[in-house]
Amino acid sequence: MSKLSAYIDNMFIGLPETDEVLEAKRIIQENMTEKYEDLLAQGKNEAEAFGTVAGEFGSMEELCDEMGWDFSRSSQGSSDARSTFSSASAQFKDAASQAANTAEQAVGESVDEMKSWWRTWNSRENRRILGTLIVRYLAAAIIIWILTSLLTNSAASILIIGAAVLFVSFYPRSPLYVYKEREAKEAAKKAEDEAAQAEAQAVAAAIAATNSTDKEKSE
Amino acid sequence: MISSDVLRGYNDTMILAVLLDGDSYGYEISKEISRRSNHVYAIKETTLYSAFNRLEKNGLVETYYGDKTQGKRRTYLRVTQEGREYYEGKCKEWAITKELVDQFTQEQEVKGESDE
Numbered sequence: 001m002s003k004l005s006a007y008i009d010n011m012f013i014g015l016p017e018t019d020e021v022l023e024a025k026r027i028i029q030e031n032m033t034e035k036y037e038d039l040l041a042q043g044k045n046e047a048e049a050f051g052t053v054a055g056e057f058g059s060m061e062e063l064c065d066e067m068g069w070d071f072s073r074s075s076q077g078s079s080d081a082r083s084t085f086s087s088a089s090a091q092f093k094d095a096a097s098q099a100a101n102t103a104e105q106a107v108g109e110s111v112d113e114m115k116s117w118w119r120t121w122n123s124r125e126n127r128r129i130l131g132t133l134i135v136r137y138l139a140a141a142i143i144i145w146i147l148t149s150l151l152t153n154s155a156a157s158i159l160i161i162g163a164a165v166l167f168v169s170f171y172p173r174s175p176l177y178v179y180k181e182r183e184a185k186e187a188a189k190k191a192e193d194e195a196a197q198a199e200a201q202a203v204a205a206a207i208a209a210t211n212s213t214d215k216e217k218s219e
Numbered sequence: 220m221i222s223s224d225v226l227r228g229y230n231d232t233m234i235l236a237v238l239l240d241g242d243s244y245g246y247e248i249s250k251e252i253s254r255r256s257n258h259v260y261a262i263k264e265t266t267l268y269s270a271f272n273r274l275e276k277n278g279l280v281e282t283y284y285g286d287k288t289q290g291k292r293r294t295y296l297r298v299t300q301e302g303r304e305y306y307e308g309k310c311k312e313w314a315i316t317k318e319l320v321d322q323f324t325q326e327q328e329v330k331g332e333s334d335e
Contacts, residue, residue, distance in 0.1 A: 024268055024272075027245060027268055027271070027294055028264050028265070028268055030245060030246075030291070030293065030294070031245035031246045031249065031264055031267070032264060034245075034246040034291075035246055035249075038246075056261055056263055056264060057263065057264050057265065058263025058264050058265030058266050058267075059263070059265055060265060062263075062265050062266060062269055063265040063268060063269055066269035066272060066273060067269070067272060
């Protein structure tokens with residue numbers, strides 16, 4: 001839905017925010033949103049629904065002519081549309097690529113952060129994580145104490161202690177990983193939103209370019 | 220799909236025809252136009268809004284806010300008496316236009332058949 005809003009916003013970029021313009025935008029958004037939701041309900045996926053709705057937007061030039069608005073101020077302004085399209089496409093590719101790589105980068109960052117987490121321990125979040133770890137270690141210490149008291153073999157005791165430390169630190173999911181994973185997801189979501197916005201701009205510019213070409217042909 | 224250029228000038232008539240069956244709002248009107256045209260014509264959003272604005276400015280329709288349903292408050296259109304008269308005039312105009320254009324297009328069809 002944010003993609004559709006971004007698309008409509010982009011269509012109206014450059015026009016003064018008068019009551020008349022805002023009302024037109026509101027009604028068009030209302031219709032397009034309803035159509036989009038209807039298509040989703042019919043089983044189309046988000047990309048198909050967006051493509052159909054965006055394809056039926058029409059021409060800003062027609063709207064501007066009818067309403068007496070200055071079309072040259074609109075983002076669809078014509079010859080610039082192609083360059084807008086190119087830059088928006090590039091922006092979309094960058095944003096999409098960024099979205100795809102964010103999770104991978106975030107995992108790498110989380111490992112780095114884990115190595116130096118103690119340097120930034122003096123934060124509420126890290127204190128909470130530290131507290132969770134201490135509780136886990138205490139629980140592990142009690143279990144180790146019970147197990148080692150039952151064993152006489154010192155090598156076996158060392159192995160049990162080592163396994164317990166590793167288990168507590170990294171399995172099933174270390175609090176540190178959980179924390180960093182959440183950060184990674186937030187970063188990925190942000191990148192996806194940026195990608196969606198850029199895609200909407202690219203589609204808007206493509207339609208503008210097409211309209212512009214059609215207009216030139218008809219002239 | 221039929222090009223909107225071909226139908227320019229008759230979008231207002233189509234909208235009025237839908238509204239003569241009852242008050243309606245943007246998406247419902249565009250859906251009804253598509254349905255009545257057997258899905259060969261889909262009115263564009265900007266064309267629809269331009270037509271709404273034109274019809275309202277000329278006093279052929281009135282707008283009002285409907286009840287809030289599912290968090291949405293739709294803008295409804297209602298046809299006025301002037302709108303009804305305009306629609307009747309356009310129907311007569313179309314009958315004449317159709318008859319006139321038919322004279323030429325039928326001639327083309329006959330030529331096409333004789334060429335075969």
